[in-house]
Amino acid sequence: MFKVFFGKRIYLVVIVLLIGILINGCGGQQSKVEGKKEQLKLPPELDTPIIKELAQKAKAEGGVINSYGMPDTWANYGEIYKEFERLFGIKHQDIDMGSTVVLSRMTEENASKNDVADLKPSLAEELAKRGLTSEYKPAGWDKIPEGQKGVGRDGSVWQAAYKGTIGWIVNTKLVKKIPRTWRELDSDEYKGLLAYLDPRATGTGINTVEAASLAMSGNPYNYKAGIEFLARLHKRGVVASVDPKVTVSKFQRGEVGILINFDYNLLKWRDELGVPSEIVIPSDGTVTSGGSVIMARNAPHPNTAKLFMEFLFSKYGQQLYAGGYVTPIRPDVELPPELAKKFPPKEAYSKAIFIDYQKESSVSDQIPQAWATAVGQ
Structure with missing residues (x-):
């Protein structure tokens, strides 16, 4: 009887140990799968050293970008900022306001509360004249048509992003x-x-x-x-x-x-x-009129703002405007056929x-x- 009981006891212990090994093994594999973050692949144009460096600096600034006059319902910004967050993990916070309010508010705040803003080009130019926009020029700046960009006081720049x-x-x-x-x-x-x-x-x-x-x-x-x-x-x-x-x-x-x-x-x-x-x-x-996007001179998240400007004025970012029926400002941006067919012909x-x-x-x-x-x- 002792032998039988002892044998059963050994048998139960072995089963418990085997179950534990299986559970731990599965748990270990699951942890590895859950712990392994899929490496996000950037579009080729954004897969550059400067973008990667700015992305790292942006995370250190808190992972947020503050805008004026860029609500989700305007110029396809809902999709644009959603993609910006997907690629770089940056969350968007906007205060919706008209162009004249953007001008007066950024003047009152010495361009220190928002990172970027959307406003009429004539008022963006005025902000640059007051030295309240950043001197930073994104890589696509040279592709913007003449008359749709400029330099103001202290090197402050303005530029149209769409038209x-x-x-x-x-x-x-x-x-x-x-x-x-x-x-x-x-x-x-x-x-x-x-x-x-x-x-x-x-x-x-x-x-x-x-x-x-x-x-x-x-x-x-x-x-x-x-x-x-x-x-x-x-x-x-x-x-x-x-x-x-x-x-x-x-x-x-x-x-x-x-x-x-x-x-x-x-x-x-x-x-x-x-x-x-x-x-x-x-x-x-x-008449055709542009819509300007500027970076604030004293932006609270300067590297995040620079990252966004690089993203928005790249060919990839410019194409995102077209998803909301908005024409990119860069004439060298070719729209995918499924987007191009939504627009009237160029003629x-x-x-x-x-x-x-x-x-x-x-x-x-x-x-x-x-x-x-x-x-x-």
Whole structure:
């Protein structure tokens, strides 16, 4: 009996030991698998010594980037910052504000609270004149077209990161004959169908006046020509709505059939609103304006900001704008076919010219009152 009991005891001990070995073995393998971090592969253009060095320094700064005027819903920043976090582990914090607020706030703060910001090029240029933008130039800086970048006080630089062109979206169910030029809009056929943004309240409204001025006179800064044209549309009854902020509700409800705005908004609305529509870039002239992204002179996370600027102005980063229907500023960036097909053909932009921001600044203060007087508002 003792032998039998002892044998059973030995047998049980062996089984327990074997189970322990198996559990420890599996646990060890699991630990190794869980403990092994997959090495993230950077896109070839970002797989450089300077990017890797900045990425290490950025982590040491806390792994966060603070921005002004770069919400997820604007210019595809939601996707852009999501990819930035995926590649480098940097989290994004934004305070949404308009360009004029960015200018005043960064001035008050001596450019020391935010790392980067998105604002109108004319105001980005003003920040550089005040010496409030960084002197840092990302590797893609030389590829940015002339007139879309500059150097201010103490080497402060500004640059546009993307661009948009004024055009219109047409509800093809309401509008049978699609107007292809500004002059065609001046017709009883389009009575009560047109909406655009108020130049007293929005930069897009100012650009709308400039685009019409170019078509009417050949000079976008001859704002009286554009205002006179818009006044004729009002008098004829073509204009149904002048809005103080971006809204698509009236277009979506069928209350207006032609809506003027930047192409990146128009293209998004075409694909997302569920309204049968077509995008028009007027063939008798329109204007293109950039959107600037600058780095703050006294950024709290300077290496993180530099890393983001390298990322954003690389070909890879520029292509991410196109995912939100926004055209990259670098002309050498080729879009993947699946993105390129979302945009109008290049020839549609043959009569579009870039805004000269200094000339725009010289007239933009005069446009709101001149427009209000002409259209009786």
